[in-house]
Amino acid sequence: MARLAFLGLGVMGFPMAGHLAAKGHTVKVYNRTPAKAEAWVARHGGTMAASPAEAAAGADFVMACVGNDDDLRAVCLGETGAFAGMRPGAIFVDHTTVSAKVTRELAAEAAARGLGFVDAPVSGGQAGAENGALSVMCGGDAACYAAAEPVIAAYAKICRRLGESGAGQMAKMCNQIAIAGLVQGLAESLHFAQKAGLSIPELVEVISQGAAGSWQMANRAGTMEQGKFDFGFAVDWMRKDLGICLATANETGASLPVTALVDQFYKDVQKMGGGRWDTSSLIARLRAGG
Template identity: 80%
Template sequence: MAKLAFLGLGVMGFPMAGHLAAKGHEVTVYNRSPAKAEAWAAQHGGRAAATPAEAAEGAAFVMACVGNDDDLRSICRGESGAFAGMERGAIFVDHTTVSAQVTRELAAEADGLGLGFVDAPVSGGQAGAENGVLSIMCGGSEAHYAAAEPVMAAYARVCRRLGESGSGQIAKMMNQICIAGLVQGLAEALAFGEKAGMDGKAVVEVISQGAAGSWQMANRHGSMLDGKFDYGFAVDWMRKDLGICLRTADEVGASLPVTALVDQFYKEVQQMGGGRWDTSALIKRLTR
């Protein structure tokens, strides 16, 4: 069993760190709001640290799941950042969804300090984190990935290295691009069926078994029809992710017309006061 640190205890990080402790790892946690770190330590028997550097001291692996590029930079850099507390040969594993640019930037800094760096964004949402069945898309050296993969297995259904540094983040962008179009299509179908007088749940029971079936259909159609959006991945976070996708598309010369359109639909949901609603709230635009 390894000595680990976990930085960031939001709806994803809290249960992910819990799975590591349940596997017998020695886990020290850090969170920007200390009360949450103390609550985690009380529940799981680990230790709460006051800074990322303190949490990282002596850890073979430092896992992170924070909010955005700037959050990631802040927990890595400076005298209180994780890099300052890590020993040569330790590996930083970033589960945050961020830009490939900041990933490559920090990976280069880590390499200069004799540290490993694996970008490992996840998919599966809060339920996937709680149940330990996340999909993890990784970038980084083969050696660093091979060392970190058995640790990530504590909360993974599938975990794969997809290339060098930044590849995990590009794969996560592809994941979010797929989801955006699927949720919009599902929202349109359900709203259309409702206006046409159909029983949406009965229809989904049939069409979900055919070519139209998807994870989104299976797991979100019921709550969409019931108008319940108080769980899962928030609209605010989806817009952050889609913004990364659209900026990266400009950089690489790719066209994302549907993604750009759905991003604006999510902006409308935010303007309706739904920034913290689940991403399936796209249907609210069509049924209000």
């Protein structure tokens, strides 16, 4: 069993840290809002820290799941940042979805301090985190990954290293690009079916068994029909991720016309007041005449 720190106890980090404690690891948590850390300790045991550096002191692995590039820099750098508290040879595992640029920047800083760094963004949403069934896409030094993988396994359905630092973030961008177009296609299909007077449950039962089938169809078609959009990954977060995808595409020369279009559709959903709705809410835009 390892000594761990977990930084960031949002809808993903809270259950992920819980799985680590349930596996018998010694876990010290930090959250920008102390009340969440207090609630986590009350439920799972362990201890809480007043700063990332305090949480990281003596830890073998420091896991983070925060909001964006700036949030990640804030928990890593400075006198109270995790890097300041980590011992040489300890490994930082970042589960945040951020840019590959900040990942490489922080990986270089970690290496200069004698620390390991693995970028390990996740997919599977809140349900995946709660059920310990996340897909984890990793980048970084092979030896650091090999050391971290057994710890990550506490909440992973699959975990793979895809290359050097930044490769995990690039893979997560591929994930979000694939989801964006798929959800829009599913929304249009269900909207078309409703206009045609078809039974959505009967339709989905049939077409989900063929080439149109997907995780989104199996898990979201019913709630999309009902207009319920409080299931996990929010539109605000998706737009943050798609912004990273589009900016990176400009740097690499990749063409993402569908992703750019769907990003604007999500912007329309935000204007409808749906920033905290889950990503399947694209159908609400169509129903509103978008």
